[in-house]
Amino acid sequence: MDNYRQIDLSAWTKTGEGGNGSTYENPEQPEVLLKVNKAGLNSLETVKSEYDLSTSVAALGISTPGMNEIVRVGDAYATIMERIKNKKSIFRICHDEPERIEEMARLFCKRGKELWATPCNASAFPARKKTALEGLEISGYFGKKNIEILRAFINAVPEGTGCVHGDFQPGNVIVSGDKYYWIDLGRFSWGNPMFDIGHLYLSCVVYASQKQAQNIFHMDEKQLNLFWDAFATAYTGKKDHAEFDREAARFGAADLAVRAYYQKPSILHKVFFRIIMNRLIKNFEK
Numbered sequence: 565m566d567n568y569r570q571i572d573l574s575a576w577t578k579t580g581e582g583g584n585g586s587t588y589e590n591p592e593q594p595e596v597l598l599k600v601n602k603a604g605l606n607s608l609e610t611v612k613s614e615y616d617l618s619t620s621v622a623a624l625g626i627s628t629p630g631m632n633e634i635v636r637v638g639d640a641y642a643t644i645m646e647r648i649k650n651k652k653s654i655f656r657i658c659h660d661e662p663e664r665i666e667e668m669a670r671l672f673c674k675r676g677k678e679l680w681a682t683p684c685n686a687s688a689f690p691a692r693k694k695t696a697l698e699g700l701e702i703s704g705y706f707g708k709k710n711i712e713i714l715r716a717f718i719n720a721v722p723e724g725t726g727c728v729h730g731d732f733q734p735g736n737v738i739v740s741g742d743k744y745y746w747i748d749l750g751r752f753s754w755g756n757p758m759f760d761i762g763h764l765y766l767s768c769v770v771y772a773s774q775k776q777a778q779n780i781f782h783m784d785e786k787q788l789n790l791f792w793d794a795f796a797t798a799y800t801g802k803k804d805h806a807e808f809d810r811e812a813a814r815f816g817a818a819d820l821a822v823r824a825y826y827q828k829p830s831i832l833h834k835v836f837f838r839i840i841m842n843r844l845i846k847n848f849e850k
Contacts, residue, residue: 566608571598571635571642582735583780584748589647596632597647604827605750606640614750615643620688621749624727626679628746648745654734658791659782669794672734675744676760677799680726684754692728692755693721696818699825705834706821706841713848718818724756730822732760733767734791735781751826759822761799762815768792769809770816770840813847820844 576588576598585601601611611634618631630646654672658665696718700711729736730751738745771777772788781788796805796812820837823829829837 566636568608568634568636568641571637573598573600573637581780582748584731584750595647596644597629598635598637598642599645600637600640600642603640606637606642608634608641610750611641611643617689617752618645618749620685621727621746621752624682624685626682626727626746627744628749648738648740648743651738651740651745654737654739655781655783656735657739658734658787662787665783665787665790666794668734669791670798672737673795673798675737676729676732676757679729679746680724680757680760682727683725684727686725686754689727690753692730692753692759692822693718693723695751695753695825696759696821699823700821703821703824703829703837705824705829705837707838710841710845713845714817714821717814717848718821721756721758721818725754726757728753728755728757728760730760730763732763733781751822758811758815759819761812762817763819763822764795765792765809765812766816766819766840768795770813770844810847813844817841817844817847 573588575592576590578586579589579597580587584605585599588598588600590596590598600606601614615631615634618628622628622630629648632644632646635642635644652660654668658668697715700706700714700718706714729746729749730753731748736746736748738747767777767781768788768791772785778784778788783791793805796808797803800808802808820841823837
């Protein structure tokens with residue numbers, strides 16, 4: 565048995581839920597949150613990696629809640645982290661105030677550009693191209709022809725030296741007053757910012773019709789599409805961003821490979837991602 569402190573979850577109340585896990589609060593410890601990853605992401609190796617990454621990200625000067633300690637919740641591992649009071653994620657703001665969706669999309673674009681312009685410590689974080697290529701080979705859901713197409717695409721991606729969040733969607737930026745914080749940093753890396761934009765495209769366009777995605781992101785399909793449109797317009801400076809969308813879709817396909825690197829897919833996920841890939845592969849046609 566290791567020496568990590570055991571937490572009694574019955575003393576905590578769930579206050580948030582995302583794609584990777586849930587957060588809990590305890591009235592006797594008002595300054596902290598307990599973050600419990602979902603099954604498959606709650607091993608000591610995964611949680612320690614996220615803990616170490618978050619600490620390293622903060623060292624770059626990027627605003628993120630402080631990590632306090634790793635704990636155990638039953639047989640799973642979790643983290644105790646700084647609680648940001650009176651906070652909302654950008655997606656939650658969009659849900660509560662839908663008239664601000666386009667404003668929030670522009671803000672998210674601005675914060676993203678700041679992140680991507682931050683020089684990353686290549687010795688402390690993985691290269692996004694490398695994780696994409698490695699994930700591609702172990703994914704099990706692309707098909708031989710699609711693997712060849714995607715491998716050639718990833719190899720040709722221009723390198724970048726800035727930070728890449730890895731799970732770039734507005735649920736992972738929380739706002740408190742005039743301050744903001746990046747959260748869920750388990751896939752943080754360095755490289756081309758289009759990898760992040762491809763992930764956002766999946767969230768706001770490809771997955772937007774699915775009830776599970778709408779529940780996670782607190783927005784319906786029309787709202788998610790509107791968020792993407794406003795983001796893409798802000799990023800490109802063009803109202804007509806069809807070619808940008810096509811490029812984002814190609815990087816969305818590459819993001820599916822990144823996912824395989826970090827999380828072993830179930831049989832159902834393999835079937836689902838194969839369907840998604842067959843849809844995205846059309847964007848590689850000349």
